[in-house]
Amino acid sequence: MTQPFDSQSLGRRLNELLALSLLRSGPRHGYQVAVEVEERSGGFFTFRHGTLYPILHRLEKDGLIAGAWSDPEEGRARKEYALTQAGRTYLGEAILQWDALVERLAPFLSDEATDEQVRAGAA
């Protein structure tokens, strides 16, 4: 039986999912993560005002991503994050949970009577 969903942590888990899934395709530094999330979602998801950094640092502390300083020939060293094996496992489970969330939410959103009221209100 699927574990009950903790709706209070919805926002935090969404942010984790965005960051972890982006890092699946390769290491990135914080700004790259923020820009790519925004671009790939067409601006729907944005990280502003430094909100990404507590997320990345917590993921690193939990061992789901690993931070490493780059060593460029010029310019500042930058901290890049890469998904760890534990992070890949966690991401796989998180994706399944989100699929279950969407599936369980659908009955609440597809009530016919409600649909008509919504349409009438939107008109």
Add this chain to the structure above:
Amino acid sequence: MNRFGPALRRTARELDLPPPLRDAILLELAADLEAAYLDQRRRGRDEEEAARRAEEMILGSSEVVRRLARLHADSWRGWSDDVGTRLSRGGGLVLLAVAVVPMLLAAARVAISELVHAPASPLIWLLSAVGATIATLVGLEGARLVRGRWSSGNRPTLLLLSAVAPALGLLALALGLRSVAIALASESAEVSSVALLAERVGRDAALFAVGLLLGISGALSWFVLRSRASVLAAREADALLSDGSAPELGTRSGAIPLMRRRRA
């Protein structure tokens, strides 16, 4: 003058953490601020607008910064880095010269002696390779730090090899003792062979000592190198937070370059 200096100083004041942890966070933010600024400039924005957007994206409200500080508040690394930084300022390089180098030389002397005089254990080859690698990594990392590159290169590998070396030495000793025990238990053991077996035990014990010396010297080197890197990172962070009235850093004795120059 650093265009993001005032904003970084505000953030630094709110990051209530030991200096090494605070500096690491500030350096990360500074690097991403520059990346964001350059990206915004590439998208056609003027300097002022690009800087504003970069700050808006990268730097947090007081609540976000406090959240970041709380996340790291219980980190042991802040304490150990702080101790290490003090040690490094006080004489980390002296420790390297007085303790680590002699240990490496002693280990090398025993290892070479074993290799030259018909090795008692085949593990001496592996132990010698580990020792040579430790010495090479210490040299390479030291050279990187002298050039001002504080970002971690091979230090994790150095720490790993420092754990492997004593394990190999212990394995060599254990296998040697096992061989001796088997030989002694055989019915044909003679007095002269007992003497030879005793010599063998001594040589295996020497291998264990080599492994131990390599492990201690590698671990000490890792600690000193990491501490030195923290000092360099702290200098770079200080430069970021400077309001421009402080003297140019990098002009002290040993002139360590803080940033690599950008191409024109």
